[in-house]
Structures are given as structure tokens and as C-alpha cells.
Amino acid sequence: MSESPVIRVEQLQKTYDKVEAVKGIDFEVAEGEVFGLLGPNGAGKTSTIEILEGLRPRTGGNAQVLGFDPDRQNQQLKDRIGVCLQATNLPAKMRVQEALELFGSFYTRSISSEQLLKRLQLWEKRAAFYETLSGGQKQRLALALALVNDPQLLFLDEPTTGLDPQIRLEIHGLIEEMKAEKRTVVLTTHYIEEAERLCDRVAIIDEGKIVAMGTPRELQQKSQEQSRIDILCGQPMNAAALPQWPDALESRLSEDGKSLTVYSSRPARTLFEIMKWLDQQGMQLEDVHLKRPTLEDVFVELTGKKLRD
Amino acid sequence: MKQYLAIIAMDIKLALRLRAVIFFNFLFPLIFFFTFATVLRGEPGAMTFVVTMSVTLGVLGSGFFGAGIRAIQEREMNILRRYRVTPITPAPLLVGSMVTGWVIFLPYIVLLLLMAHFLYHMPLPSHFFQLLLFISLGLIAFRSLGLVIASVANTMQEGTILVQLFYFPMLLLSGATFPAEKFPRVMRIIHNFVPATYLVQGMQNIMVKGQGLMEKQNLAAAGVMVLTIVGGMLISMKLFRWEKEEKIRGSAKLWVFAVLAPFFAMGIWKWFQT
Numbered sequence: 342m343s344e345s346p347v348i349r350v351e352q353l354q355k356t357y358d359k360v361e362a363v364k365g366i367d368f369e370v371a372e373g374e375v376f377g378l379l380g381p382n383g384a385g386k387t388s389t390i391e392i393l394e395g396l397r398p399r400t401g402g403n404a405q406v407l408g409f410d411p412d413r414q415n416q417q418l419k420d421r422i423g424v425c426l427q428a429t430n431l432p433a434k435m436r437v438q439e440a441l442e443l444f445g446s447f448y449t450r451s452i453s454s455e456q457l458l459k460r461l462q463l464w465e466k467r468a469a470f471y472e473t474l475s476g477g478q479k480q481r482l483a484l485a486l487a488l489v490n491d492p493q494l495l496f497l498d499e500p501t502t503g504l505d506p507q508i509r510l511e512i513h514g515l516i517e518e519m520k521a522e523k524r525t526v527v528l529t530t531h532y533i534e535e536a537e538r539l540c541d542r543v544a545i546i547d548e549g550k551i552v553a554m555g556t557p558r559e560l561q562q563k564s565q566e567q568s569r570i571d572i573l574c575g576q577p578m579n580a581a582a583l584p585q586w587p588d589a590l591e592s593r594l595s596e597d598g599k600s601l602t603v604y605s606s607r608p609a610r611t612l613f614e615i616m617k618w619l620d621q622q623g624m625q626l627e628d629v630h631l632k633r634p635t636l637e638d639v640f641v642e643l644t645g646k647k648l649r650d
Numbered sequence: 651m652k653q654y655l656a657i658i659a660m661d662i663k664l665a666l667r668l669r670a671v672i673f674f675n676f677l678f679p680l681i682f683f684f685t686f687a688t689v690l691r692g693e694p695g696a697m698t699f700v701v702t703m704s705v706t707l708g709v710l711g712s713g714f715f716g717a718g719i720r721a722i723q724e725r726e727m728n729i730l731r732r733y734r735v736t737p738i739t740p741a742p743l744l745v746g747s748m749v750t751g752w753v754i755f756l757p758y759i760v761l762l763l764l765m766a767h768f769l770y771h772m773p774l775p776s777h778f779f780q781l782l783l784f785i786s787l788g789l790i791a792f793r794s795l796g797l798v799i800a801s802v803a804n805t806m807q808e809g810t811i812l813v814q815l816f817y818f819p820m821l822l823l824s825g826a827t828f829p830a831e832k833f834p835r836v837m838r839i840i841h842n843f844v845p846a847t848y849l850v851q852g853m854q855n856i857m858v859k860g861q862g863l864m865e866k867q868n869l870a871a872a873g874v875m876v877l878t879i880v881g882g883m884l885i886s887m888k889l890f891r892w893e894k895e896e897k898i899r900g901s902a903k904l905w906v907f908a909v910l911a912p913f914f915a916m917g918i919w920k921w922f923q924t
Contacts, residue, residue: 394735396734396735416737416739417737419735419736419737420737424735426731426732426735428728428731429728429729429731429732430727430728430729430731430732431729431732432664432724432729434664434667434668435660435664439660439663442656443656443657443660444736446652446653446655446656447653447656447733447736447737447738448736448737449737486732
């Protein structure tokens with residue numbers, strides 16, 4: 342972690358009446374990092390992000406965002422950050438470019454609406470009423486509004502929820518552009534592939550607590566799950582001749598002897614040995630597939646829940 | 651100031667694009683105007699009654715529906731939620747609503763007075779600009795009241811009930827739609843406690859009696875409206891909610907009565923006078 346993180350959270354707590362939504366969490370986000378908060382609905386990730394955006398007061402602990410206290414300096418903070426919230430709307434009869442110009446006027450610094458519209462592929466739609474935009478266009482406009490003050494820190498709360506896969510990929514592309522521009526991004530999601538693809542580090546949050554934190558790869562490596570290697574050969578393999586592969590816990594051969602499945606804790610080493618053996622046996626390899634444990638597997642292991650529970 | 655101007659400019663554009671605003675602010679009162687003006691044509695004093703009724707309909711519609719219901723809609727549709735993440739405070743949004751209502755409504759008042767004069771031969775009031783000023787205060791006061799209702803209503807359903815509870819009694823008991831002189835005694839007492847009464851009476855004083863705004867009774871009514879505007883703004887800012895999930899406790903509805911307190915004080919004063 343860099344010496345002065347963009348976000349520093351210590352023992353953060355949030356209580357609604359008697360419900361503890363956030364139970365004393367700690368994390369830091371470095372400049373230029375894409376940090377993911379991963380968790381099911383009701384895990385506490387939206388409460389956490391809304392405290393950091395200056396939208397809700399915290400019940401306990403400390404939080405610093407861009408050097409500001411979100412509770413006490415929320416106007417200065419809001420002027421410097423970009424936020425894309427879940428489920429927001431604009432007036433039906435507001436035009437796309439008007440929205441950008443209006444929201445730009447709220448900040449001490451803003452960038453040209455033309456530049457943003459072209460970048461987010463909304464230039465053709467600049468005169469369209471908000472009510473006529475598709476879901477993807479509305480979400481691109483939401484991202485444009487989050488960028489209107491040229492923020493160095495962006496909060497994206499479930500930016501692709503409810504969008505079809507094609508639009509989701511488009512939004513992923515835009516977030517990758519923000520990452521390439523060295524903007525710091527805090528992203529909440531319950532799409533595992535989103536976190537794996539976009540985040541430098543992920544915190545898995547459940548019932549108001551962080552249950553694991555690290556790069557997606559570190560978290561995958563912590564998993565107790567085994568990697569699975571699937572081999573398909575042109576000829577049947579002899580079950581009796583199958584050796585004990587290094588680091589393999591289990592091997593299964595299909596009835597026709599052509600498909601072999603091996604579970605391994607060190608899949609690269611095991612796969613290398615399998616390839617060597619197949620070559621020695623003169624077997625014709627038709628297909629090979631390696632499946633590592635996903636963040637979803639890690640999440641289920643840690644919380645006993647599915648992400649979309 | 652940049653935020654205020656941007657909000658006001660956008661609110662005016664949006665209002666002029668909405669059919670409901672055009673209908674409730676212009677067409678609906680105009681339908682009443684032409685219907686009653688045609689029916690009552692030639693009766694002495696009829697045109698000032700028709701103009702007063704049409705203006706009151708417009709003012710109450712603008713206040714309760716234009717400001718109140720629209721503010722609830724924006725909260726319910728998660729529009730205010732989008733504003734909330736920016737550095738904007740409730741003040742520009744509330745002031746924007748007041749100014750927009752006034753900018754849109756004022757040309758209608760002028761048009762109405764000119765139509766009454768040129769089409770139905772109603773003499774133009776000698777204190778024309780004081781009348782416009784008085785109506786403007788009334789309009790902003792009732793928009794202020796509409797915004798307080800929006801602040802204390804948790805849902806659109808609650809807001810609609812509250813608006814109807816105020817709109818119809820004000821329309822029927824203020825003397826705008828039925829001459830107050832014909833009310834029975836009990837209704838005349840209630841009439842003095844109805845806020846819209848002071849708008850109707852002030853307009854009639856200026857148009858029929860040729861009084862200026864500085865006459866004691868009109869000045870008191872204008873003062874009460876100014877107090878309502880200030881009180882309404884302060885209460886709306888205090889109770890402003892950005893999100894539909896932020897509910898307000900039931901007792902907060904009493905704030906509506908707080909903003910109406912100056913009118914109740916006028917009612918008590920009138921009661922003792924009679």
C-alpha cells in the first residue's frame with residue numbers, strides 16, 4: 342500500500358436502529374487501484390460505499406477519503422469524487438447534453454459535455470430525451486455524469502446490474518479505460534467475472550464484515566477447492582496403467598476411457614506430468630481444459646452463501 | 651449562484667415540456683375563465699369574480715400540484731438521489747421550484763387580465779403592478795406550502811391525500827368559487843382560517859375597491875404570505891429528503907400547521923374583529 346492511500350477505513354461501523362449493517366471493517370485503497378467490494382445483497386457494501394461518498398453518517402470508526410472526513414467535509418468531498426449509483430433516474434424530458442451541462446454546473450471544476458458524450462458514445466443521442474434512452478445508454482449517461490467533474494476517485498455501485506451481457510461488456514470496457522487513466526475506482530458488484538476482470542484487489546464482505554481481502558488470484562489461491570484438469574484423447578487410456586500424478590487428489594476415467602479428469606492442488610505441475618505421460622504412451626491429445634477455483638468458489642467457501650443470495 | 655441559475659433554467663425548460671404543467675397551469679384555469687366569463691357576462695362585478703377564481707385555481711394548482719406533487723415524484727423516481735451525490739444542497743432545488751413556478755405563471759396572469767379587459771370589458775386595475783406583486787407573493791407562498799407537504803409526505807399516496815385535504819377546502823371555502831358573503835355564519839368563521847381567503851380578498855380589494863398594496867388589510871395579507879414563504883423554505887430545507895427510503899415520522903406532518911400558523915393568526919384576528 343502506498344504511503345498516503347486515497348481511502349483509509351478503520352473499524353468502520355454503521356447501525357440502523359438495532360441492525361448492525363457494518364461491523365467494524367478496515368481497508369485501504371491506493372491511488373490508481375480498482376478496488377472491489379464483493380458481497381451478496383444486504384452484506385453491507387452499499388452502506389460502506391455510501392458512508393465513503395458522504396451520503397450517510399457512520400456510527401463508529403474512522404474514514405478518510407482523499408484526505409477528507411466524509412461526515413464533516415462532505416461538500417468538499419462530493420466536489421472531488423464521481424459517483425454512479427444503483428437505480429437513479431433523471432427527469433423524463435431532460436435531454437442528454439442538458440443533463441451533463443446541468444450536473445457540470447454543480448461542481449467547481451467540470452469538463453466539456455461534448456468531450457464526454459463523444460467518449461461515452463452518446464454524441465448521437467445528445468438531443469434525445471432521457472425517457473427515450475435504452476438501459477445501456479442510461480447507464481453510459483450515468484457514467485458520464487460520474488465523470489463530469491473529472492474526478493480522480495470514482496465510486497461505482499453495481500454499475501452493470503440488470504444490464505444485458507453485451508452492454509455489461511461495454512461498461513467493463515469503459516471501467517478499464519478509467520483504470521488505464523490511473524483513476525482510483527471503488528466498485529461494488531455481485532458479478533464475479535466483473536470483479537475478476539476489473540479489480541486489482543477485492544474485499545469479500547458478508548454480514549457487515551470483511552471475510553477476505555487480496556488480489557483475485559491471491560483469494561483464488563487461498564481456496565481449499567482443487568483445480569480441475571480435463572483431458573480428452575483420441576484413443577482409450579488404460580485405467581490400470583494410470584500413474585499417481587504429483588499433487589493430484591483424485592483421477593477419474595470415463596467409461597470409454599477417452600476422458601480423464603484429475604483434481605490437483607498444483608495444477609501446472611500435474612498438467613505437465615500428464616502431458617509427459619501421454620506423450621510416452623503415444624496417445625493422441627484432442628483437448629485439454631484447466632479450471633481453477635473462481636472467486637465465487639472462494640466466496641461460497643468463506644460465507645456458505647452464493648453471491649446472488 | 652451558478653447552481654441556482656442552472657437549476658432554474660433547467661426547471662423552466664422541463665416545466666414547459668410537460669403536458670400536465672401546461673394543462674394545470676394554463677388550460678384548466680382558462681377553461682374555467684372562458685366558461686364562467688361567458689355564462690356571467692354582463693352581470694355587475696362578474697368579471698373580477700371570474701378573474702379571481704381563475705387566478706386562485708392557477709395559484710393553488712401551481713402550489714400543490716406543480717410544486718408539491720412534482721417534488722414527491724422526483725423523490726419517488728430516484729431523481730433526487732442522483733442530485734444527492736453532487737455538491738448541491740436542497741436550497742437551489744427549492745428556490746428553483748419557487749422561481750420556475752413564478753416565471754411560468756406570471757405571463758398567464760397578465761394574459762388573463764388583458765383578456766378580461768379586451769374581451770369582456772373589465773376595467774384594468776388601477777394598481778396593476780401591485781396586483782401582480784400581490785399575486786406573485788401568493789403564488790410563491792402556496793408553492794412553499796406545496797413543498798412543505800412534499801417534505802412531510804412519505805409516499806405519493808400520502809402526498810396526494812394531503813394535497814387534496816388542502817386544495818379542495820381552499821378552493822371551496824376561500825370565496826374563490828362561491829362568494830363568501832353568501833356563506834352561513836359557521837362557514838364564514840372557517841373561511842377566515844382558510845389561507846387562500848387572503849389571496850382572494852387581497853385580489854378583490856385591489857381590483858374592485860381600487861386599493862393599493864399598502865392598505866392595512868392587504869399589507870397584513872402580504873406580510874402573512876411573506877412569513878409563509880420564509881417559514882415554508884426553512885421547514886422544507888430542514889425536512890428535505892433525497893430518497894424515498896428515508897421515511898419521516900408521522901408527527902412531522904404537524905410542520906404543515908407550523909407553516910400555516912400566520913394564516914391561523916390572521917383567522918383569529920378576523921374572528922375577534924367580527
